Amino acid sequence: MQREVASAGGAPASDADPVPRRRFSGRVLLPAAALAVMLAAIFVLQPRAMSYNGMRLLLGFSLPLMFAAMAQMCVIAASDIDLGLGTYIGLVNSLSALLLADRPLLGVLSLVGCVLAYAGMGAFIEARRLPSIVVTLGASFVWLGLALLVLPTPGGASPAWLSALVRLKPPLVPLSIVVAVLLALVGHWLFMRSSYGVVLRGIGSTPQAVRRAGWSLLTARTVLYGLAGVFGLIAGLVLTGLNTTGDANFGAPYTLLSISAVIVGGGEFFGGIVAPVGAVIGAFIMLLTGSLLSFMDVSTDWQLSVQGAILILVLGTRAFRRRRA
Amino acid sequence: MNRRWLDANPWVWSLIGAVLVWGLTVASVEGRGGMETLSTALGFATFYVIVGIGQMLVISxxxxxxxxxxxxVMMLSGYLSMGVMHAQDAGLVLGVLVALGVGLGAGIANVVLIRGLNIPPMIATLAAGFVMQSMTIAYSRGSTAKPAPLLLQFSLARVLGVPVIALLFLAVAGVVAFVLARSSFGRSVLAIGQNARAAYLAGVRIPRTMAAVYLVSSVLASVAGLLLAxxxxxxxxxxxxxxxxxxxxVVVLGGTAISGGQATVAGVWSASLFLYLIVTMLNVLGVGAGLRYVITGLIIIGVLAVSKSRPA
Known part of the structure; x- marks a missing residue:
């Protein structure tokens, strides 16, 4: 599973590279080191960030992003891409803010429907052999439209239990770090340790082999998209809890941010090569760019630039290492 | 119409769709304003066409x-060009040059990232886009962004009810279609899209062709940004x-293969008209924004599912 697969772009020069890799070499270590450097820089610039409350404020909005990154990673594991994840998170945000507090049963049913729709989208893509990029693109319009239908203007309220949940203050370590560690462990077990995880990554690298080994590609892709639907659902719920309100457009930035987080965290677009631990780290890296800039007294207008530069740096380094390997 | 001809000309479907939607729209308002609707649609659809042609070349x-x-690229080009024009005709030439400069610069940046640093195009263009977006946001603070009067007139001008920009980009589309079908550059793009290895062995100069494709896409986007602003x-x-x-x-609905190697410029035009006319029809029928998005999304997925079910 840990082999490099030919990169895209149609360049013969970058064809298959048969060098095997050790389990964690570079793929997770590089982003982990990058995160450490960013945190060190933040602590030097703003020592007060190095406290329980400091970290809590600093990492507050990492919760939705890490779940979004995990959702996107499920899709990327199938060598697909989800361009509709952000608007899906917006839909969950709108539905949960409108329904969960007042009509819990209807709320839960609608959210279950969202996850089933996601799983169905995976089955549809596999059954008709459609390009995921266009299907998820079309779906992004559907999610946004549905969100605007249920919540034409921002509003609604977060149920009390949800707001309380995302504001939990566990002893010693802030909630976002506890959740990040748990999520990374769950993701790692699911994709890298469990035997079905090999099948899930396999449909992204060698679908023919997976099929000949007797596994259903349809089931695997449905499971992956279903998982993406579940993680996206959690991201949307957490967003509702943090913002205590709903907005159809809240989720939009998460599409590109989640893709960036997965790639920065060591995932690849092709070949079912993903790194769940890295995806969570990538989410933190993307989030902290904003804080780092404001501590450096640079306008957050430039946050997107820094995120772009990080993407270029990480991928440029990776391509350079691959060429030398 | 014969089946083989239809398969070779997938743009016919979206053209039929566009005509049907237009007919329904006009019928729903008892035949009034049909030409006006069409004229407006041509104007708006032109912007989709401009960027669609670039995206089509890249995807192919x-x-x-x-x-x-x-x-x-559109945002940066729109802001910078409006910024140097200061709403004066004297700044028109400079503004146009700045817009083209943005397009060329962005194209070169994309090419350097993709070919030079070996970054997958999706992430390379995404990252370059992030950088340009924040440049625009930083620049937009306190800048005036109004077009030169001449450019404003040009972008709104009509000849016999047809927007001039639509005519201009009908001509551009014709040129691109000809280049794709007849020139060695166009054949190279499609050859790479069908099988990069075979194209390489056949002597197609891949780096040069790929660079040109991304440059054209960025320059078209910058022109679209200038005109839309x-x-x-x-x-x-x-x-x-x-x-x-x-x-x-618009690229996919028009019938261009998402897997590359097959392109249709006519499809970009008919799909742009189709999508814009649907929005118009739903507006006329009083459908809200939410349902409009849902219907647009379902159409994109539905058309793709139907068109892919026919043997390639």
């Missing part, structure tokens, strides 16, 4: 190739937000 060059920087009376930060999805949607 094979799997993995896509330009996600289009909306950012003028057309809407000034640049705004959200003027291009629909264009990422739309640029891909």
């Amino acid at each position: 060059a094979g799997p993995g190739n896509i330009d996600l920087s289009i909306p950012s 003028a057309y809407s009376g000034g640049a705004s930060l959200n003027m291009a937000e629909d264009f990422l999805l739309m640029s891909i949607a």
Whole structure:
């Protein structure tokens, strides 16, 4: 599973590279080191960030992003891409803010429907052999439209239990770090340790082999998209809890941010090569760019630039290492 | 019509769709304003066409190739060109040059990232787009973004009811279609899209061709940004937000193969008209924004599912 697969772009020069890799070499270590450097820089610039409350404020909005990154990673594991994840998170945000507090049963049913729709989208893509990029693109319009239908203007309220949940203050370590560690462990077990995880990554690298080994590609892709639907659902719920309100457009930035987080965290677009631990780290890296800039007294207008530069740096380094390997 | 001809000309479907939707719209208002609707649609659809042609060339060059920087290029080009024009005709030439400069610069940046640093096109154009977007946001603070009067007139001008920009880009589309079908550059793009290895062995100069494709896409996006900013009376930060999805949607709906190697310029035009006329029809019928998005999304998925079920 840990082999490099030919990169895209149609360049013969970058064809298959048969060098095997050790389990964690570079793929997770590089982003982990990058995160450490960013945190060190933040602590030097703003020592007060190095406290329980400091970290809590600093990492507050990492919760939705890490779940979004995990959702996107499920899709990327199938060598697909989800361009509709952000608007899906917006839909969950709108539905949960409108329904969960007042009509819990209807709320839960609608959210279950969202996850089933996601799983169905995976089955549809596999059954008709459609390009995921266009299907998820079309779906992004559907999610946004549905969100605007249920919540034409921002509003609604977060149920009390949800707001309380995302504001939990566990002893010693802030909630976002506890959740990040748990999520990374769950993701790692699911994709890298469990035997079905090999099948899930396999449909992204060698679908023919997976099929000949007797596994259903349809089931695997449905499971992956279903998982993406579940993680996206959690991201949307957490967003509702943090913002205590709903907005159809809240989720939009998460599409590109989640893709960036997965790639920065060591995932690849092709070949079912993903790194769940890295995806969570990538989410933190993307989030902290904003804080780092404001501590450096640079306008957050430039946050997107820094995120772009990080993407270029990480991928440029990776391509350079691959060429030398 | 014979089946083989239809398969070779997939753009016919979206053209039929566009005509049907237009007919329904006109019928629903008892035949009034049919020509006006069409004329407006031609004007708006032109912007989809401009970026769609660039995206089509990129997508045709094979799997993995896509330009996600289009909306950012449009924004940056719109703001910078309006900024140097200061709403004066004297600044018109400079403004146009700045817009083209943005397009060339963005194209070169994309090419350097993709070919030089070996970054997958999706992430390379995404990252370049991030950088341009934040440049625009930083620049937009306190800058005036109004077009030169001449450019404004040009973007709104009509000849016999047909928008001039639509005529201009009908001609451009014709040229691109000819280049794709007849020139060695066009054949190279399609050859790479069909099988990069075979194209390489056949002597196609891949680096040069790929660079040209991304350059053309960025320059077209910058022209679209310039014209759209003028057309809407000034640049705004959200003027291009629909264009990422739309640029891909018009390419795919038009019948260009998402896996590359097969392109149809006529499809970009008919799909742009189709999508814009649907929006118009739903507006006329009083359908809200939410349902409009849902229907647009379902149409994109539905058309793709139907067209892919026919043997390639």
